[in-house]
Amino acid sequence: MKYWLFILLFGLINTAVFSQNTRQVTRQQLIWYGYYNTIQFNQKYFLTTEIQERHFINPMAQHQLVFRSHIHRNIGTGWDVALGMCLFLQSPQDPTSESDLIVPELRPHIALASQTKFNHFSINQRYKAEARFFHEVENNELVNGYQFGNFRFRYQIAIEIPVYKKWLSVKLSDEIMLNAGKNIIYNIFDQNRIYLALNYNITPNLRLETGYLNWYQQRASGNSFYNRDILRFTVFHKIHLQK
Numbered sequence: 001m002k003y004w005l006f007i008l009l010f011g012l013i014n015t016a017v018f019s020q021n022t023r024q025v026t027r028q029q030l031i032w033y034g035y036y037n038t039i040q041f042n043q044k045y046f047l048t049t050e051i052q053e054r055h056f057i058n059p060m061a062q063h064q065l066v067f068r069s070h071i072h073r074n075i076g077t078g079w080d081v082a083l084g085m086c087l088f089l090q091s092p093q094d095p096t097s098e099s100d101l102i103v104p105e106l107r108p109h110i111a112l113a114s115q116t117k118f119n120h121f122s123i124n125q126r127y128k129a130e131a132r133f134f135h136e137v138e139n140n141e142l143v144n145g146y147q148f149g150n151f152r153f154r155y156q157i158a159i160e161i162p163v164y165k166k167w168l169s170v171k172l173s174d175e176i177m178l179n180a181g182k183n184i185i186y187n188i189f190d191q192n193r194i195y196l197a198l199n200y201n202i203t204p205n206l207r208l209e210t211g212y213l214n215w216y217q218q219r220a221s222g223n224s225f226y227n228r229d230i231l232r233f234t235v236f237h238k239i240h241l242q243k
Contacts, residue, residue, distance in 0.1 A: 024224035028095070029058045032213070034234040042242050044074050048082075054230075061095035062102075064088065070111070082111040086130070093226070101140055105149075106133040121161045124173075128154040150181035152190060160199070169199045171211070186222025191215060197232070207236040 034052040041047070052066040070084025086107035092099050109130035116123045132149040135142055158173030177190040197211025213230040 025227050026225070028056060028226060028228045030054055030056055030063060030228055030230045032230055032232040034232070036234065036236045038238045040238065040240045040242065046072050048072065056095035059095050062091040064090055070109070078116055079112065079114045082113065084109050084111070099140060101137070103137060103142070104135040106146060107131065121159055124158045124160070126154070126156040130154070150179050150184050153178045153180065167201050171195070171197045171199060187218040187220050189218050191217035205238040205240070209234040209236065
């Protein structure tokens with residue numbers, strides 16, 4: 001118990017320290033909509049596909065559109081390993097920008113995740129490594145080809161507590177991301193995401209989630225940051241192919 005609590009507190013303190021020690025912080029507000037579909041092939045293998053729409057709300061403007069798919073294999077004792085790919089469509093980071101350029105990014109990744117259940121709560125952990133390939137851009141226009149940007153390493157820990165039987169639960173999570181690669185000079189720390197959500201299980205295979213996400217991110221310059229307040233709505237849908 002002390003281990004996961006230390007990691008979570010580290011994330012909270014980390015965000016607070018960065019907020020206090022820098023003056024160049026850009027505050028933004030967004031809404032995320034997501035649909036996660038899981039196809040359970042058998043006891044060992046399952047495929048998860050997700051779509052996320054993300055846009056600014058003050059003012060209203062497109063930010064990101066995400067398509068991600070990953071195949072998982074259960075390896076026992078609550079652990080699974082995953083391999084996947086993500087198509088990431090990035091609009092301007094500034095909602096007041098006059099540019100309509102959307103830059104694609106490809107992100108292959110591998111991940112290792114675990115779930116540990118206790119009497120009154122469960123703890124989920126995920127370790128993920130992803131490579132980032134950005135579409136080439138010249139004179140604010142897309143040109144042929146992709147270039148490798150950097151590696152990113154992510155650690156997420158979440159605690160979920162049932163509130164009312166199996167139908168309602170509360171989730172608290174923290175995710176820390178670190179950059180690596182020759183192009184990374186000032187922003188080895190990439191971002192920290194703290195998330196608080198309420199889950200409602202409509203059926204055993206259909207769940208709705210509403211939550212608040214604080215996304216604190218260091219920019220490439222090293223001395224400027226984004227601090228984003230995000231309202232998030234997500235649908236989780238599971239399909240069993242085995243009898």
